[in-house]
Amino acid sequence: MTMSKSMQAIERKQKPVLVIKLGGSMINHLSESFYKSFCELKKRYQCVVVHGGGPAITALLEDLDIKGEFFEGLRKTTAETLEVVTMTLGGTVSAQVTSAFTKQGVPCVGLKGSDGGLLQARLIDEEKLGFVGEIEGVNGGLIQQILEKDYIPVIAPLATTADGQMVNVNADVAAAAVANALNAEKLLFVTDVPGIMNEDEIIERTTPEEIESMITAGVIYGGMIPKVKSAVNALSEHLHEVLVVSGEQSLVQGDVIKGTTIHQTVKEGVVK
Numbered sequence: 001m002t003m004s005k006s007m008q009a010i011e012r013k014q015k016p017v018l019v020i021k022l023g024g025s026m027i028n029h030l031s032e033s034f035y036k037s038f039c040e041l042k043k044r045y046q047c048v049v050v051h052g053g054g055p056a057i058t059a060l061l062e063d064l065d066i067k068g069e070f071f072e073g074l075r076k077t078t079a080e081t082l083e084v085v086t087m088t089l090g091g092t093v094s095a096q097v098t099s100a101f102t103k104q105g106v107p108c109v110g111l112k113g114s115d116g117g118l119l120q121a122r123l124i125d126e127e128k129l130g131f132v133g134e135i136e137g138v139n140g141g142l143i144q145q146i147l148e149k150d151y152i153p154v155i156a157p158l159a160t161t162a163d164g165q166m167v168n169v170n171a172d173v174a175a176a177a178v179a180n181a182l183n184a185e186k187l188l189f190v191t192d193v194p195g196i197m198n199e200d201e202i203i204e205r206t207t208p209e210e211i212e213s214m215i216t217a218g219v220i221y222g223g224m225i226p227k228v229k230s231a232v233n234a235l236s237e238h239l240h241e242v243l244v245v246s247g248e249q250s251l252v253q254g255d256v257i258k259g260t261t262i263h264q265t266v267k268e269g270v271v272k
């Protein structure tokens, strides 16, 4: 029996939101089992994708002989760099992600965060970082409208400031802001490692306090830092768990999502 349109709409609204951030490190290496498990998750969640593209930006900057510089995982973005960032994230990478999903039979719509006020930002520190933004608003209504049409929104982490300046936003930061705006139940960071590692061991569950110590001890470094910091900032009364998972394998094992789970600290029965 086929479901009426209104029944389908009710069923969709009852599904919790899952935000999936696809790391640039993984975009061209996502496995068949990743896509299969994505389709499984799509039955249980309203999925929203935010993609990165750091390696592709770096490669094009090198080809063009433009010097790059990072501060705490954020790319210094001059006007010249911003042009490369915009064409890479909003052009090549966005099209690569949407065409890969389309090939797997997943209907999706690629959007730049600068479209329709989707991601609104302010400059963090123009002198030090140039055109790099932190998110101060998300047009969640626009994302909901796309979900209502049964398309997966695929968002590039470009944003605009109040006076219309395009800015570059770290994709982990953008994904966390989208998850918060949509009261998402889960946020997944899909990357090129099976989770947060301590030497060769995967850490299955961890808390904001442990993460702080792992950063200080140098166990967590480089590109993992913006990811775990965004994860910790994203934890809320709605979002109890953020996961770091690999895109080289299936995201799920049975009903359980594989990888490292970052969860709130529980103290004497109180979730903090």
Ligand SMILES: Nc1ncnc2c1ncn2[C@@H]1O[C@H](COP(=O)(O)OP(=O)(O)O)[C@@H](O)[C@H]1O
Pocket: 022, 023, 024, 025, 026, 052, 054, 190, 191, 192, 193, 195, 196, 197, 198, 219, 220, 221, 222, 223, 224, 225
């Ligand atoms: N404790 C850690 N566990 C796993 N990976 C780590 C850890 N600390 C740093 N990393 C690095 O973080 C990388 C993932 O971040 P990044 O390269 O920015 O990926 P993405 O493009 O997916 O956002 C890993 O490939 C690894 O080199």
Ligand SMILES: CC(=O)N[C@@H](CCC(=O)OP(=O)(O)O)C(=O)O
Pocket: 022, 023, 024, 025, 051, 052, 053, 054, 055, 057, 073, 074, 075, 085, 132, 133, 157, 168, 169, 170, 171, 172, 223
């Ligand atoms: C401000 C800033 O650093 N923006 C990032 C945006 C892309 C990104 O975050 O991609 P990954 O997830 O692949 O690292 C950059 O320019 O590389």
